[in-house]
Structures are given as structure tokens and as C-alpha cells.
Amino acid sequence: MEKVLEVKDLELKFVTRRGIYHALNGVNLELYKGEVLGIAGESGSGKSTLLLSIVGLLPKNAWVTKGEIVYNGKNLVKDLLAEKYNKKRNEKAIKKLNEKLQSIRGSKISIVFQDPMTALNPVLQIGYQIAEAIYYHNPSLLAKRILSRYKATKDDMREILKILKNYKEDYNERLLNYIKSRDLEGLEEQVLFIWERNDLHDIKKEKLIMSLAGERVSRFALPFLNQVARTNKVPRIPILSRFIKRILIKEGYRKAVEILSALNVPNPDKVVFMYPHELSGGMRQRVAIAIALVNNPEIVLLDEPTSALDVTVQAQVLSLVKSLRNKYNSSFIFVSHDLSVLYEVSDRIAVMYAGRVVEVGSKEEIISKPLHPYTQSLLRAVPSIEGEEVSPIPGEVPDMRNPPKGCMFHPRCPFAMDICKVQTPPMYTLGNGHKVACFLYGDKK
Numbered sequence: 001m002e003k004v005l006e007v008k009d010l011e012l013k014f015v016t017r018r019g020i021y022h023a024l025n026g027v028n029l030e031l032y033k034g035e036v037l038g039i040a041g042e043s044g045s046g047k048s049t050l051l052l053s054i055v056g057l058l059p060k061n062a063w064v065t066k067g068e069i070v071y072n073g074k075n076l077v078k079d080l081l082a083e084k085y086n087k088k089r090n091e092k093a094i095k096k097l098n099e100k101l102q103s104i105r106g107s108k109i110s111i112v113f114q115d116p117m118t119a120l121n122p123v124l125q126i127g128y129q130i131a132e133a134i135y136y137h138n139p140s141l142l143a144k145r146i147l148s149r150y151k152a153t154k155d156d157m158r159e160i161l162k163i164l165k166n167y168k169e170d171y172n173e174r175l176l177n178y179i180k181s182r183d184l185e186g187l188e189e190q191v192l193f194i195w196e197r198n199d200l201h202d203i204k205k206e207k208l209i210m211s212l213a214g215e216r217v218s219r220f221a222l223p224f225l226n227q228v229a230r231t232n233k234v235p236r237i238p239i240l241s242r243f244i245k246r247i248l249i250k251e252g253y254r255k256a257v258e259i260l261s262a263l264n265v266p267n268p269d270k271v272v273f274m275y276p277h278e279l280s281g282g283m284r285q286r287v288a289i290a291i292a293l294v295n296n297p298e299i300v301l302l303d304e305p306t307s308a309l310d311v312t313v314q315a316q317v318l319s320l321v322k323s324l325r326n327k328y329n330s331s332f333i334f335v336s337h338d339l340s341v342l343y344e345v346s347d348r349i350a351v352m353y354a355g356r357v358v359e360v361g362s363k364e365e366i367i368s369k370p371l372h373p374y375t376q377s378l379l380r381a382v383p384s385i386e387g388e389e390v391s392p393i394p395g396e397v398p399d400m401r402n403p404p405k406g407c408m409f410h411p412r413c414p415f416a417m418d419i420c421k422v423q424t425p426p427m428y429t430l431g432n433g434h435k436v437a438c439f440l441y442g443d444k445k
Helices: 047-055 087-101 126-137 139-151 154-166 171-181 188-195 202-210 222-231 238-262 281-293 311-327 339-345 363-368 373-380 439-444
Strands: 003-016 019-032 036-040 062-071 109-112 299-303 331-335 348-353 356-362
Touching (some): 019 047, 019 356, 036 339, 047 062, 047 299, 047 331, 062 087, 126 238, 126 281, 139 222, 139 238, 154 188, 188 202, 188 238, 311 331, 311 339, 348 363, 356 373
Antiparallel strands (some): 003 062, 348 356
């Protein structure tokens, strides 16, 4: 399988007044194309820090001492690597990293934060927040959508309807070929949105599709929209840029209605004019997911998207995540402290403890044949419907300002040996992609 992201021996620390906090301690992880990778672990194990490191959203006191985050052949944290911490140098390096990642963050790699209420801007309409994400990363898409409706004729729409009716199961490729031949790029997603709606009668669908043809566009705006469609850049002349932005953001609202509808948000044409406080927690989470997906990124990071929701809404969001992989050609990293949630949505599960991946494998092997003592303890701490006794993990999460030597789980491990107290166990590969960092399996390489 093709790797889309690889984390190699990543070590990250936070320099604080009370000492150096060892957040990540040699993380190794791979994400493959089209898969959902789940990451589990207790609070403080480094799950969220790992996601924030991937998108470069790190505070000024973050210090990368070792390792790589490889995306598209480039090490994203190369500028932060340093043997010694220097405050001014580190601040400049993080600023430089943010400038580099502006073109990637939100378009190639996007993130859904844990609390959608704080992730969304409370004073901006939902539609504007989605439209803005497209405007800053892919304005050419919005311009092409407008121009395609301007250039399309009634005959074009009749031909498109013929394709949709005559090739019910195989119309996508034929539709795309026709649209390309007529230079109407941007029209296909608008047509398919209408045609694939389940709440409309076929006659209503045909009327809406026919209405897409011959939309009026200001003659003054036309040359600039063509320029944006061609270059993917908005003119920087102040008055002109505001004029074009207004047109593109308005189109972004239309696109927002389409993606919210695809995410099963009821009445999306009304929701786009609402504010975050007017929506429920589940609806806000869907909006956050819509913002993350609207540019069709290659990688989507989900940081505990169900933790702030009730059980019923959790089930809806999990069902949504499972359906997204079929609609979008993206790879997902889903972070949660709940292994049962990860079993629902993931292909593989990685278990983190004290800033390190201690076990990784297919979800079936992790749940049914856990190898690492920490993974076994996590599963015993989950209530079951069979009425088995819940067994909490003994001890406490280590203070990462003064972490234990050797295997960091050894103070809480029932199988700890002398070697565990002095050496960090390597990652052993046991077959079928199942890996575990534990000396109990050292002779089974």
C-alpha cells in the first residue's frame, strides 16, 4: 500500500518554567492511502500533540529534538530540529514553519478539533466559514463554478440530462467527459448534487438542472473570474479584490449547501445563514468536518470528534465518518481514548503511552489479541455487556517532566522485568503488520 504520511522517531518537548515536558518520545507511525488509522491512549499520552505536530500548530515553546514527519517526500518539522533550545531561534523557526504550511494546512492536510464550539468562529455565519476555507485555498474552484453556469447552454443541459437518464449506473465518467469537451469544468458537482438528492422528485431535479444554464455574470467581473480560474489567485488590487471576494464567497455559500447536504445536515440552505450557537453539538461537529473536507484534502485528522457529544449523536458522527471514506479519496487519523469507538471506524489501531506508540496492528488483532500489557489493561478497563468485572489500570500516568527510565509503563506493568527498568524496548514485528514495543516478545521477531 502507498504511504501518504510517515512519522519517524519523532521527539518533541515543551520548555516550561517548571521544567522540560517530554511530550513525544520517539513516535513511529505510517498512514496509508485510503485507510482510517485509529490512535488510542489515556489523556496525556501525546495523541493530540502528535496531530498538532503534523499540521504545524505548535506553541512557541515547542522543541523538536529528533525525528521526521514525512509528507510528499518532505520533512515538515525540519526547521524545528535543534540540539539545544534557543527561544528566539525557535520562535523564528515556528513562524517559518507556519508560512510553509499555509498552502498545505486546510487543503492537503486538514484537522477537526476536539471541541467544535471553540473551533468555529462565533461571529461568522456557517456558510461564510466554509466558503472562506475554499476562498483561501482554492478560489479557482469557485470561479470555475460561476463560469460554467455562465457558459452552459440549454442544449448542454439537455445533453447532460440524457446522460443521467440513459446511463443510470455509469453516468459519472460520461458526464465528466462531456463537461470537459464543452469546457464547463465546475459544473459536474453542481449537477450531481441535484441529481443525487433523495428529497426531490425527478421532474423537480430536471427543472433545477436546466436552471443552471446561462446564468448572468457582470461583464466587468468576467475577465477577472477567468483570471482566477486560470491562476488560482485573486487580484491584489484593494477595491477589485473585495469585489471579486464578494462574488466568490457568495458562490462558496452554494458549495457549503452542497457539502452540508452530503453530510446529512437537515435544511442546509438555512443552516449556512446560521451562527454556531444556533446549532446543536452534533450539528457543529458536522460543520467542522465539512470545513475539513471541503477542499478534498489527502489527509484528515480527527481529534476526538465524539468526546463532547452524547451517545446518540456519537453514533451518528461515527456512521458519518465510516461513510466519508467512500465519498472522499482521503486518509483519516481518528484519535480517541475509547477503543470501542476506534473499532467501529478504523482499519488499524495504534496504541500510545507516554508519548510513544507501544502497539499497532489491525483492529481485529488489537481488540481480540492484544499483546502489550498496556493495551490489555485498556481493554480490561472498558465495561462490557457480558458483565465482566472492570479492572482499572493500577498506578498513575507518569510525570513527563521527569519520566521513568527504560519502558515508561514498567511502574504499572504486572509483567515488568529488570531489563524494562533500564532499557527502552524496540518495536518488534510479529507478522501481519502487528507490532509491539515490549521485551516479552523479543524472541519472537
